[in-house]
Amino acid sequence: MEFNREFILGCSAIGAGLAVIAGIGPGVGQGIAAGHAAAAVGRNPGAKSAITSTMLLGQAVAETTGLYGLLIAFLLLFLKPLLWGVN
Amino acid sequence: MHVMLLAAESSVDVMAHGVLKYSFFGHEAWITTTHVSLLFVMLILIVFSIFAGQAIKKGAEVPGAFQNVVELIVEKLDGMAEGTMGKNAAKYRNYIGTIFIFILFSNISGLLGLRPPTADYGVTFPLGVITFTLVRINQFKYHKPKEIWTDMCSPLPPWCPIWFPINVISELAVPISLSLRLFANILSGTIMMALVYGLLKWFATIWPAALHVYFDLFSGAIQTYVFCMLTMTYVNNAIGGEE
Numbered sequence: 001m002e003f004n005r006e007f008i009l010g011c012s013a014i015g016a017g018l019a020v021i022a023g024i025g026p027g028v029g030q031g032i033a034a035g036h037a038a039a040a041v042g043r044n045p046g047a048k049s050a051i052t053s054t055m056l057l058g059q060a061v062a063e064t065t066g067l068y069g070l071l072i073a074f075l076l077l078f079l080k081p082l083l084w085g086v087n
Numbered sequence: 088m089h090v091m092l093l094a095a096e097s098s099v100d101v102m103a104h105g106v107l108k109y110s111f112f113g114h115e116a117w118i119t120t121t122h123v124s125l126l127f128v129m130l131i132l133i134v135f136s137i138f139a140g141q142a143i144k145k146g147a148e149v150p151g152a153f154q155n156v157v158e159l160i161v162e163k164l165d166g167m168a169e170g171t172m173g174k175n176a177a178k179y180r181n182y183i184g185t186i187f188i189f190i191l192f193s194n195i196s197g198l199l200g201l202r203p204p205t206a207d208y209g210v211t212f213p214l215g216v217i218t219f220t221l222v223r224i225n226q227f228k229y230h231k232p233k234e235i236w237t238d239m240c241s242p243l244p245p246w247c248p249i250w251f252p253i254n255v256i257s258e259l260a261v262p263i264s265l266s267l268r269l270f271a272n273i274l275s276g277t278i279m280m281a282l283v284y285g286l287l288k289w290f291a292t293i294w295p296a297a298l299h300v301y302f303d304l305f306s307g308a309i310q311t312y313v314f315c316m317l318t319m320t321y322v323n324n325a326i327g328g329e330e
Binding site: 053 | 264267268271272274275278309310312313316317
């Protein structure tokens with residue numbers, strides 16, 4: 001079956017849109033981390049700097065999965081791997 | 088539709104251009120903008136290091152402004168290394184300080200109009216591989232082979248190595264996830280700024296500075312911190328605890 005360039009580009013755009021749905025997970029996770037960090041600072045204001053750095057470290061690690069989705073979206077949009085076999 | 092796509096392609100400039108083409112053992116290779124900005128970052132750091140070394144060498148009893156700044160930087164970096172690695176910090180604070188300054192400068196070089204070198208996977212992957220190598224070297228230096236084998240089969244007893252391949256994969260994922268995290272963060276910032284400047288045209292004046300503060304400064308600093316923290320944590324785990 002033959003597909004033309006425009007069809008594949010459109011499907012790549014849809015795929016890129018679907019790939020960044022991965023951003024939901026890190027969003028929820030980082031929100032939970034920030035909420036618990038806020039509660040921890042409320043309970044023990046003296047440890048604020050240690051809590052903040054731990055929170056940022058954990059959030060940055062949790063962010064990775066979302067970034068993988070973003071990377072796939074970028075690959076689909078800019079590198080267009082699906083077009084490699086076509087003309 | 089086609090015209091629109093082409094227009095978008097031509098006006099959005101992600102700044103990854105070839106600058107100079109050369110032949111490398113018969114292969115066509117390019118000097119890209121990454122190399123150029125890497126060169127700038129290196130030059131800035133080398134010049135700064137030379138001046139810092141001079142300032143410390145003839146250090147005054149009452150330090151001047153520049154000597155103060157240099158001492159502050161070194162103290163902060165050493166404090167960060169010591170806070171995470173404890174007494175193992177002495178061996179690694181030079182390396183950690185070096186990659187911290189290098190990655191930080193690379194990340195915020197987007198503010199100087201350069202393409203951040205860390206937005207290229209060829210720059211971040213070697214950094215991840217260095218961390219991986221450090222972890223392996225320390226593991227073999229501080230542990231007997233039998234201990235490593237037991238560790239690699241970890242949830243099950245050592246005579247039943249069903250988990251061994253899974254543990255190997257999780258060890259191999261360390262440099263890849265480390266480097267991809269840094270790379271994807273900086274690349275997404277770069278592309279976001281390119282989209283803002285490329286698609287909004289005249290409307291993108293002055294206010295993108297706020298986006299620069301987030302994408303270049305905040306994100307770059309956080310990712311630098313995270314990369315160094317994770318490197319130190321992995322190396323410290325490999326050395327193992329005789330606290």
